[in-house]
Amino acid sequence: MSKDLxxxxxxxxxxxxxxxxxxxxxxxxxxxxxxxxxxxxxxxGGPVSISLSTRKIAIGKDIAEKIQVKGAN
Amino acid sequence: xxCHEILxxxxxxxxxxxxxxMGSPNVGKSVFFSxxxxxxxVSSNYAGTTVSFMKGTLRIKETDYTLIDVPGTYSLSxxxxxxxxxxxxxxxxxxxxxxVLNAADLEGSIKLALEVLDYNIPMVAALNLSDVAKRQGKxxxxxxxxxxxxxxxxxxxxVKNQGLKELKQKLEEVLAEGSNNNSQAKGCTGCAGCSGCxxxxxxxxxxxxxxxxxxxxxxxxxxxxSRLDKFGDALIRPWPGIxxxxxxxLISLGVVVGAGKGLRAVLLLPLVNKGIVPLFESLFSRISxxxxxxxxxxxxxxxxxxxxxxxxxLVMPYVILFQLVFSFLEDSGILPRMAVLFDNIMxxxxxxxxxxxNIMLGFGCAVPAIxxxxxxxxxxxxxxxxxxxxxxxxxxxxxGALISLLADYSYWLVLAVFLTGALVFATIAKITGRMLKGxxxxxxxxxxxxxxxxxxxxxxxxxxxxxxxxVEAEGPMLLAVVFAAILAETGLLAxxxxxxxxxxSGWLGLPPEASMSLILGIIRREMSVAPLxxxxxxxxxMYVGAVVSLVYVPCLSVFGILAKEFNFxxxxxxxxxxxxxxxTLGGILNHLGQLLLMIF
Numbered sequence: 001m002s003k004d005l006x007x008x009x010x011x012x013x014x015x016x017x018x019x020x021x022x023x024x025x026x027x028x029x030x031x032x033x034x035x036x037x038x039x040x041x042x043x044x045g046g047p048v049s050i051s052l053s054t055r056k057i058a059i060g061k062d063i064a065e066k067i068q069v070k071g072a073n
Numbered sequence: 074x075x076c077h078e079i080l081x082x083x084x085x086x087x088x089x090x091x092x093x094x095m096g097s098p099n100v101g102k103s104v105f106f107s108x109x110x111x112x113x114x115v116s117s118n119y120a121g122t123t124v125s126f127m128k129g130t131l132r133i134k135e136t137d138y139t140l141i142d143v144p145g146t147y148s149l150s151x152x153x154x155x156x157x158x159x160x161x162x163x164x165x166x167x168x169x170x171x172x173v174l175n176a177a178d179l180e181g182s183i184k185l186a187l188e189v190l191d192y193n194i195p196m197v198a199a200l201n202l203s204d205v206a207k208r209q210g211k212x213x214x215x216x217x218x219x220x221x222x223x224x225x226x227x228x229x230x231x232v233k234n235q236g237l238k239e240l241k242q243k244l245e246e247v248l249a250e251g252s253n254n255n256s257q258a259k260g261c262t263g264c265a266g267c268s269g270c271x272x273x274x275x276x277x278x279x280x281x282x283x284x285x286x287x288x289x290x291x292x293x294x295x296x297x298x299s300r301l302d303k304f305g306d307a308l309i310r311p312w313p314g315i316x317x318x319x320x321x322x323l324i325s326l327g328v329v330v331g332a333g334k335g336l337r338a339v340l341l342l343p344l345v346n347k348g349i350v351p352l353f354e355s356l357f358s359r360i361s362x363x364x365x366x367x368x369x370x371x372x373x374x375x376x377x378x379x380x381x382x383x384x385x386x387l388v389m390p391y392v393i394l395f396q397l398v399f400s401f402l403e404d405s406g407i408l409p410r411m412a413v414l415f416d417n418i419m420x421x422x423x424x425x426x427x428x429x430x431n432i433m434l435g436f437g438c439a440v441p442a443i444x445x446x447x448x449x450x451x452x453x454x455x456x457x458x459x460x461x462x463x464x465x466x467x468x469x470x471x472x473g474a475l476i477s478l479l480a481d482y483s484y485w486l487v488l489a490v491f492l493t494g495a496l497v498f499a500t501i502a503k504i505t506g507r508m509l510k511g512x513x514x515x516x517x518x519x520x521x522x523x524x525x526x527x528x529x530x531x532x533x534x535x536x537x538x539x540x541x542x543x544v545e546a547e548g549p550m551l552l553a554v555v556f557a558a559i560l561a562e563t564g565l566l567a568x569x570x571x572x573x574x575x576x577x578s579g580w581l582g583l584p585p586e587a588s589m590s591l592i593l594g595i596i597r598r599e600m601s602v603a604p605l606x607x608x609x610x611x612x613x614x615m616y617v618g619a620v621v622s623l624v625y626v627p628c629l630s631v632f633g634i635l636a637k638e639f640n641f642x643x644x645x646x647x648x649x650x651x652x653x654x655x656x657t658l659g660g661i662l663n664h665l666g667q668l669l670l671m672i673f
Contacts (some may be wrong), residue, residue, distance in 0.1 A: 024450070024517050027148030029181060031280070042311050046417035047426065047516050049309060053287065054178045056309070058413040060425055060515025 002068040006048055006061060010038045014069035025067075028057055035072060085128060086165040090138045092131060092244070093162055095189060096173035097182050098145030099521050101201045103127070104231040104530060105173060106142040109241070126158065133245050138168065147181070149188045163192045169248055171240070172198040174226070176206035176213060177522055179291060184283035186222060195251040196224045197243045199236065203228040205522050210296025218290045232527035305523030308410045318411050325402065329394045329469075330476055336394075337477065341386040349385075353377040365563055373607075374561035380554040383474075383603045388550070391473025395437055396538045404526035404534070408433060409518055416516045422499055423506030425516040428458045435462035437469050438542075439598075439631045443638055453511035456643070459635065460505045463626050463647050464654065465498035467598070470546070474602035475619050482615055490619045497624060497658070546597070549629060553596040557589060557604065576656070581617055582663040584608050590622060598628045613666040617659050625655035 002017045016034045019025055029052045030036070037051040048064040050057060059067070096102050106112070110129030131140040143162050144155040163170075172189060175182040190196065206213060219226045225243045229236030298306070308314050350371070357371045371377050402408055408430050416426030428449065435442035442462045446455040467475060479486040506513075560566040569592065570577070570585035577588045586608060594601025601622035610618060627648050635644035 022514075022517070023150055024147070027146075027150060028517060028519065029184075029280070034280070040310055042414065042417055044417040045420050046311070047413055049413060049520065052180070053284070054180045056520040058416070058426075058516060058518050058520060060416060060420065060517065062515040063517065 002070045004065050005036075005038065005050075005059070005067040005069050006041070006064040008038060008069060010041055013037045013072035015072050016067060017070050018068035020063060020066040022063065025059075025063070029055060030057075030059070030067065036069070085139075085141070086161060088139050090136065091162075091165065091167040092138045092140050092248075093167045093170045093194075094140060094142045094173070095159065095170055095185075096145055096201075097147055097175060097178070097185055099519070100145065100173045100175040100178075100182065101231045102142055102145060102173050105171065105199065105201075105237070105240075106140060107533075108231065108234065108237050110140055133241070133248060138248075140171075141167075146185070148185060163189065163194065167194055169244065169251055170194050170196040171244060172196055172224075173231075174198050174200050176200050176203040176211070176228070177209060179206075179211075179213065180280075180283050180287045183222070183286050184279045187279050187282055190222065190224070195247045197240065197247050198222070198224055198226045199229040199231070199240050200226050201229050201231050202522075203236075204230045204233075205524070208296075208299050209302065209522075210294040212292040212294055214290045214292070218286070221286045221290060232530045301523055301525065305406065305410075308407065308523065309413060309520055311414070314410065314414050318407070318414055321402075321407060322411075325398045328398055329391060330480075333391045333394050333473055334476070334480065336390040337386055341390060345381045345386045349381050350378050368562035369558045372558075372562045374558050376555055376558045379557060379603070380551060383554065383600070384547075384550050387474055387477055387603060387606075388470040388546075388599055391469050391476075392542055393539055395469040395472075396535050396542075399433075399437055400531060400534050400538065401526055402433075404524065404531060406521040406523045409520055410523075412516070412518055413520060420515070422502040424454055424457055424461075424502060424513055427516055427518050428454060431458050432462060432466060435466035435468070436472065439463060439466070439468055439626070439628070440634045442466070443631070443634050446638075450514040451511055453506075453509045454513045456509055456639070457502060457505045457513070459638070460647055460650075461498055461501055463631060463635075464501045464624055464651055465494050467494070467623050470597070470599035471602060471622070474599045474606075475623070478602055478606055479615055479619055482612060486612060486616055486619075489616055490623065493620050493662075494623055497654075545630070549597050550600070553593050553600040556596065557593055557600075560589065560592065580660040580663070581621065581656070582667065583610070583614055583618055587618060590618065591625070594622060594625050595627045596629055598622070598626060598631075601625060613663070613670065616666065617663045620662060621655045621659035623655075624651055624658060626651040 005014070005016075008014060014036055016030060016032055016036060019030050019032060019034075025031070034052070039049045039051055039056070041048050045061050047058045047060045050059065094102050094106055106127060106129065109131045112127065112129040126144055127142040129140050129142075131138045141162060143159050146156045146159050149156060149160055149163070170189060172186055173182075174186060186198065200213065200215060200218070203213070213228075215226055215228055225247065227236050227240045227243055229240060231237065308317050353371050357367060357377070362370075367375075369375060409427075411433075412426035412429045414426075415429055419426045419429055428446070431442045431445040431448070434445050439462050443459045446458045449455045449458060475490065476487065479490060560569070566586065566589055570588045573588040573591070574585050577583050577591070578585050581587070583605075587605060589604040590601040593604060602619070605615070605618045605622070608614075632644050632648050635647055
């Protein structure tokens with residue numbers, strides 16, 4: 001079952017099942033099938049920060065809500 | 074070693090003997106560029122588009138090559154203007170590519186390297202930031218990596234000059250091979266649209282291949298994270314990240330303001346008032362000349378008095394200290410962390426956290442901040458951020474002047490002006506967000522590793538920045554000073570002041586001579602503050618004067634860059650907007666203040 005990246009529990013690993021068609025996202029490393037770890041959520045409408053294998057990135061709330069993920073295990 | 078202004082996009086694309094310096098953003102490409110060309114900041118604007126690149130001459134074995142610092146991109150799918158530029162360069166028959174891999178983000182940079190390799194151009198790679206990778210416990214097998222990618226790779230720590238000699242040596246070898254085998258170099262380049270091109274390859278397969286290569290070549294030793302990495306991590310956690318950021322900002326501000334005031338009081342003011350000015354006074358009094366000329370030279374507003382009082386004692390200490398502090402913030406990786414931490418506030422104002430970096434740049438000078446907005450993904454965001462910077466972010470020379478004006482009276486006044494500025498900031502963001510069509514994309518930002526700036530590179534950057542300030546600002550500042558001297562000492566000012574009296578005194582409540590501020594402000598921002606210093610203003614007058622000069626920005630350089638980056642109409646609207654808002658707001662605050670003073 002997929003849920004959106006913004007609302008899933010932090011500190012866990014996920015697989016992206018659906019990502020919005022924003023080119024910067026796929027070139028930075030968020031695409032269908034990518035394995036990510038959700039690190040932190042920033043309150044009051046702040047972004048989500050995640051780790052890829054060797055890279056840390058932050059994604060604004062409005063995009064994070066559109067990224068669907070499922071548990072990695 | 075030579076450098077040239079870039080005249081035309083076409084010219085540089087057609088240049089022979091090009092070597093492209095490529096890699097993801099923030100891997101230290103410019104450090105290589107500086108080391109190989111001895112050019113430090115020769116940033117050239119790319120005609121009409123949103124990216125800038127640098128070029129310089131690299132001499133290898135009696136041959137001059139043009140080394141081009143291509144803007145960093147995450148991919149080559151032509152989705153941003155920076156990527157467009159990169160692709161155009163790749164298709165322009167370069168002789169070789171010097172690719173910079175990020176050892177600390179190997180997967181991402183290998184993915185980009187694979188895309189670039191598809192263009193069949195001879196390539197050498199530097200494995201940069203190899204010290205950071207080591208610090209993080211990553212062991213990279215360079216031999217294996219060379220085999221996997223099929224190119225020579227040299228581990229480097231560019232800021233410490235490690236590995237650069239070997240890299241140049243390898244580049245020389247590759248260039249020698251390339252010239253023997255010219256047909257291969259042409260390969261599939263120069264045919265942007267043809268179906269045989271590597272563009273068809275899906276992004277996904279590049280990522281998969283990159284992951285495989287990393288799994289083969291990198292061994293994770295699970296080393297204990299260093300203190301720096303721990304601190305970098307704490308800085309990105311909501312708690313204590315926000316607290317730490319606020320502390321860092323306050324310390325930075327404290328250093329700039331405190332040391333600036335100290336420098337001014339202990340060294341610069343005595344030097345100017347007891348040393349330089351008396352020297353010129355005695356010099357000029359010995360030469361017989363008309364009184365007007367004497368006054369223009371060394372009178373109360375004489376050129377040789379105020380140029381030292383204003384430029385040397387008022388502006389320079391703050392500019393120097395700001396660059397010292399800001400270069401550190403820039404090089405350390407603290408700024409993108411702040412962009413993440415404060416994205417929520419910026420989002421509520423209608424922009425995104427990333428624009429905070431440009432706004433911070435604006436506290437140095439609006440010009441680089443407006444150029445920096447090229448990184449914004451939409452025109453609307455560019456316009457909002459540029460407008461915010463013009464209306465509510467004082468440049469450092471102006472901040473210095475404002476602090477000298479206000480802090481001697483009361484720090485509460487500094488706070489009041491700061492809060493008024495913040496209010497203008499939020500209002501302008503909201504209004505422009507409403508007015509402009511289009512959208513602002515949400516934040517997507519890479520969080521780099523925290524680094525301690527390398528001493529040599531840091532000071533070099535600092536000196537380049539200060540030199541740049543002197544080159545660019547000295548002319549207009551001197552112009553303003555000469556202008557001020559002539560206005561004040563020939564009696565012209567009295568006439569103008571009389572004319573503007575209803576506005577300056579009636580509406581803004583300032584002494585008539587403050588009209589000089591409005592006139593000089595046209596040349597440079599801080600010059601609208603400097604004349605207020607000598608007017609013995611009351612607290613309310615200082616507050617009103619400070620707010621007016623904060624918002625009032627017809628500064629010529631700002632106007633110029635707005636016209637260049639957008640168009641004449643945009644420049645005129647923003648600048649006229651600041652003038653109108655400054656005068657309206659100033660008058661309202663003056664009348665409100667007088668009302669309050671009457672009641673209490």
